[in-house]
Amino acid sequence: PHWLKLPRPKQREKSSLPPRGLLPVRRRRFTMPPVVAEAAAATAAAASGAFNYNRANWFFDNGLRFGRFNTGYSMAMAQASQYREDIHDLTELTVTKQDTYHTVGVIFFVLNFQLIMAGRLGVHGPSPPGWLLGLYWTNICSALMFLVTFTWTAMHASARATAGGAYMLTRSVRLPIPTPKMLDQARTTGNTFEKQRVTDVFRIPFAMPAPKESVEQDPEMGAGRVPISDRRMPKWYHDEVKDLRKDDGGAMPSPGSNPEHFELYRGLQNEWWGYDVYGRIGVLYFMSHWLTSASLYSMCHVFGELRCLWPAWTVTACFVTAHYGILSLDIINKPTATGFNLPVEKVVPFVPVIAVLGMSIDYSVLTPTIGWQTFIYFLSWICYLIQFFWAIRLYSLAAPMTRARDMQEQPGQPWWPKEWALPPAFEDALYMVSAPKFLEPGQPTCLQQEMKAAKGPEGRSAPLKKGRDAEPAMLPWKMFRGACITTISMWVLIMVGRAFEQVNGERFLLKQEGRVERWPSHMQPWMAPWTRKGSRNEMCHAGGCDRRLSAVEQAHAQMAQQLLAALGPIAKSL
Numbered sequence: 091p092h093w094l095k096l097p098r099p100k101q102r103e104k105s106s107l108p109p110r111g112l113l114p115v116r117r118r119r120f121t122m123p124p125v126v127a128e129a130a131a132a133t134a135a136a137a138s139g140a141f142n143y144n145r146a147n148w149f150f151d152n153g154l155r156f157g158r159f160n161t162g163y164s165m166a167m168a169q170a171s172q173y174r175e176d177i178h179d180l181t182e183l184t185v186t187k188q189d190t191y192h193t194v195g196v197i198f199f200v201l202n203f204q205l206i207m208a209g210r211l212g213v214h215g216p217s218p219p220g221w222l223l224g225l226y227w228t229n230i231c232s233a234l235m236f237l238v239t240f241t242w243t244a245m246h247a248s249a250r251a252t253a254g255g256a257y258m259l260t261r262s263v264r265l266p267i268p269t270p271k272m273l274d275q276a277r278t279t280g281n282t283f284e285k286q287r288v289t290d291v292f293r294i295p296f297a298m299p300a301p302k303e304s305v306e307q308d309p310e311m312g313a314g315r316v317p318i319s320d321r322r323m324p325k326w327y328h329d330e331v332k333d334l335r336k337d338d339g340g341a342m343p344s345p346g347s348n349p350e351h352f353e354l355y356r357g358l359q360n361e362w363w364g365y366d367v368y369g370r371i372g373v374l375y376f377m378s379h380w381l382t383s384a385s386l387y388s389m390c391h392v393f394g395e396l397r398c399l400w401p402a403w404t405v406t407a408c409f410v411t412a413h414y415g416i417l418s419l420d421i422i423n424k425p426t427a428t429g430f431n432l433p434v435e436k437v438v439p440f441v442p443v444i445a446v447l448g449m450s451i452d453y454s455v456l457t458p459t460i461g462w463q464t465f466i467y468f469l470s471w472i473c474y475l476i477q478f479f480w481a482i483r484l485y486s487l488a489a490p491m492t493r494a495r496d497m498q499e500q501p502g503q504p505w506w507p508k509e510w511a512l513p514p515a516f517e518d519a520l521y522m523v524s525a526p527k528f529l530e531p532g533q534p535t536c537l538q539q540e541m542k543a544a545k546g547p548e549g550r551s552a553p554l555k556k557g558r559d560a561e562p563a564m565l566p567w568k569m570f571r572g573a574c575i576t577t578i579s580m581w582v583l584i585m586v587g588r589a590f591e592q593v594n595g596e597r598f599l600l601k602q603e604g605r606v607e608r609w610p611s612h613m614q615p616w617m618a619p620w621t622r623k624g625s626r627n628e629m630c631h632a633g634g635c636d637r638r639l640s641a642v643e644q645a646h647a648q649m650a651q652q653l654l655a656a657l658g659p660i661a662k663s664l
Contacts, residue, residue: 140292145283152278159268159276166266173263173351176525180355181255183523184366188248191369195241198380202234205383211390218390219452220596221470222445224584225477226386232481232577233379239573240372243566247365254358263351352525356507359524367512368566370520371488374420375573378413378438378484382477385409385442393453406446413439420519421487429486430479438480441473467592474588478581485574487515490567496527511564 211218211226218226268276283291289298385406392402417435448469451462490511499505506512506524 136294137292140294143295144291144293148283148286149280152282156277159273163266163268170263170265173349174259177255177258177263177351177355180359180523180525181251183521184251184362185248187521188244188251188366188369191244191373192241192248194373195237195244195376198237198376199241202230202237202380205230205387206234211387211394216394218394219449219466220591221467221588222386222390222449224588225441225445225470225473226383226390228477228577228580228584229379229383229386232580233376233383235573235576236372236376236379239569240369240376243365243369243372243569247362247369250362250365254355254361258351258355258358262354348526348528352527356525356527363506363510363522363524364564364566366522367516367520368488368570371513371516372570374416374516374519375484375488377416381409381413381416382438382441385413386445389442389446389449393449397453399450402446402449406442410439410442420516422515422518424514426486426491426514429489430482431486432479432483434476434480434483438476441476444469444473470588474581474585478578478585481574481577481581485571485578488513488567488570488574490564499526 211223217223388405388409389402392398392405417439421435423433423435448466452466456462491514492511493508496508497505504517504520504522505526506522507527510522510524512520512522
């Protein structure tokens, strides 16, 4: 191959050189022009530099990718911890209130039975007048009924809220700890660089357009995400978006996406918010009747046993003031389209004042006449009518009412959705806080929901879990309604009974107690009220050992004195 067969030269003159045939020729080396050589060298250097630059960027970006994955899940776990605190706070709000009501109820069980049993009237002294006992016993029994009702609702609300919170914490609100498979998916190996696009591997910095991420602007400003071309960003960036992130390649969270634990918990609250509400209202209803009955009991003790006038007025003033204060704090007088809107709560605390006025006259040294007795009965009927209208007012105040729209949220104020039919008269005393329906402006969205949305199909909204559509627990209102109707019925019955007693005489339907004389109880300086004059002659256990004498009894006494004067000398002679 190194020899070249050349054609014979033309005949020429003879030369002194010897003739040659085939001559050996050296291979000629190819040389390019200097400009081309310099351009090739520059291109090779640029390609090598671009390759090394993009490879370094790839390693740097993949380090950021794994770091971003860890940071994102760390923030998501921190946010999930905050959500677990939300469940704790919402649950403890109900549990703490109801446990407090339950503790108060246990204490007042003792105090209520002390007024009924250990401190029963008519044992240590003469029985008070029948008109006052009607007021006292109806109030103290109504108090016991509401005491049992609110204690039961408090126990149920506390137990159900605790169970609901435990269910949420153990099943729904969990820390989003990544699995080993997710960690393997987040990391990449070095040979993955070989799978990148050629344009990404040899992209010349500053010469080709630099990649830019999507700009996420405030939706309130009227602008959303700015779309970018897939070719503007490296392939490894799109792989990261597809695997780990939410962007134009995945679904978007639902509009106004509220954290799912709020939606689920608000659905659970339907099962106990009624018990929470009527447990609190039951505390007020019990205390209203108990304060009235305690005031009536005190004046019975002071008049019947201690025979003191002014302490009866002072102790009544204390109970009346306390009663008026708690009603003013708890009840908001909001007239409604339906219901009994007469503000009886402004008058009912003063029933003991009217009663103590009647007792002061009934036990006084005034001459007992029909006029004074009629005035005492007139005062008693004022008390009965006020209590009757108060029972109707209690029913109207406790009636549930739905709203047309949700309340406007205010910092530090209670809030509940419009679906909850709460009594509007107790809005400031219920201290109800429901899980919100919307996040406050500026609050970050739920990171877990964004992670779920990133895995959804493009162009669709990620579904949002909602609480189950359960009917509100209205059994507490039905129980409370029954208690209110029972109270109204008791006042109707006692008023009918009092009318019968006034027409036919006090206690004429009952037999007299068998043992008339009880030493030394009859020796005590007790006094009976005027309104007992119409009852049976002897009233020891029922309060008659030291009662005043009637006109018939005075005649019998005079006859006995005359007989004693006639038989005295005979007795002495014998």
